[in-house]
Amino acid sequence: MTSRPIVNLEGVGKRFGAGAPVLEGIELTVERGDFVSFIGPSGCGKSTLLRLIAGLTEPTAGRIVVDGMTPADAREEVFLVFQDANLLPWRRVAENVELPLMLRGDPTDRRRERVGEMLNVVGLAEAAEKYPWQLSGGMKMRVSIARALSVAPDILLLDEPFGALDEMTRDRLNEDLLTIRERDPFTAFFVTHSVAEAVFLSTRIVVLSANPGRMHRVIEVPFAQPRTPELRETPGFLSLLAETTRELRLVRR
């Protein structure tokens, strides 16, 4: 049971209508507890790949198996953190975090308990009663992550969640994400433009080429868990950073 891959992509391809393919021949087997980053030039179909795993759109070639099911059937185990925080503006922070629990019908007291717990995890207990417009971009993103974690998903898909944030906030959130994962060891799929972010967070980095999006290379990231901010200054980290950047330059031509 535990040895079964949690996500399997077999020759997955996607085209929209009669257009040119966006993705082609994606082969990937992901074990429970992996942290997989997708990196590549714009137009390489990274976001589409996440949407395929989420079951929000269907592949036009190949097959995706999520925990032995189709992505649409496996949705209870999966949650997507969207590119922008994607909060409901009329709900307070706590109510936004509560939304998925409410929609799946958890009882009120359990919901409340879980929401409190999640807000603590992302360090937003003080902001529970605020509305999204009262928050900074980084805080909104934290709410979005708390909301995703509230349902304790086995698989978390993150679509460039920190792309719009400044580097300091981004580093902080990266570290927080790893801390959270020590508690809730979800399997993660992470789309990013930032090589440093990918190297810091991942167990594997998938470099994609564009037009159509193909797998260029899979880079294994050997650093031990749990990772600390100091990792960013080690020679091993820096050389892997350089290597990944080089690969990225190759596909960027």
Next chain:
Amino acid sequence: MKRQNAWLLPLATGVVLIAAWFGLKRLFRIESYVLPSPAEILAAAWHERATLLTSAFVTGRGALLGFLAAVGVGFALSMVMAFSIRLKQSLYPFILILQMTPVIILAPIFVLWLGQGLPSIVMITFMICFFPVVANTTMGFISVDRNLQELFVMCNATRTQEIRHLRVPGAMPYFLTGMKIAGTLAPIGAITGDFLAGGAQNGVGGIGFMTITYFSQLKIPALFATGLVACLMGFLFVGGVNYLHWRLLHRWHDSMVRKE
């Protein structure tokens, strides 16, 4: 200072306009049966207060009932149309046809069917208020952010949950905009209703009815006073809707939220 300006400027404009009114009347020696002075209008309003109060009540009742019917039916119909493209395609042309048929033509038909008085007045008000509610609310129901829709898909939300927790709150600002327009139209609709289909008890009817009466009796200052009452009623309606708008949106919507 800014806050004071918000009061002072319209007040000053009002004073200038009224002074000009007095001045023109004096300068050109305009008779009161053509243009009464503001003082004469106020005096006439006071003299006719019992009648005007009754007619304001009659018109206000018609306006409120017609407005509420338009808001309720409009909201329900928009929701139905937002969730079934086929129903929308079937119904929308006929809603437009209704909107395009002038009330002047509809009024005698309502009188024929419902008789003179309240039911006809309510129907006329309803016809005038209904379209802005439907048009705006439908727009609100269908312009829901795609990402938020996908969030609900990721949560395995049912259709009913999506409507209740996403579409309805998301459509609120549009619905309230429709309601604001309907609110300004409701008193006008009811007065038109009085005018075209209103009845009277002991010679007193709605504001629209009294307009005709005062005109035929050449009570011109009183005729102007009905205009004053109509304006006040309009402000009352708009004020009510604005209050509702504030209640529902002030915590979260961009139109209300103060940026500090």
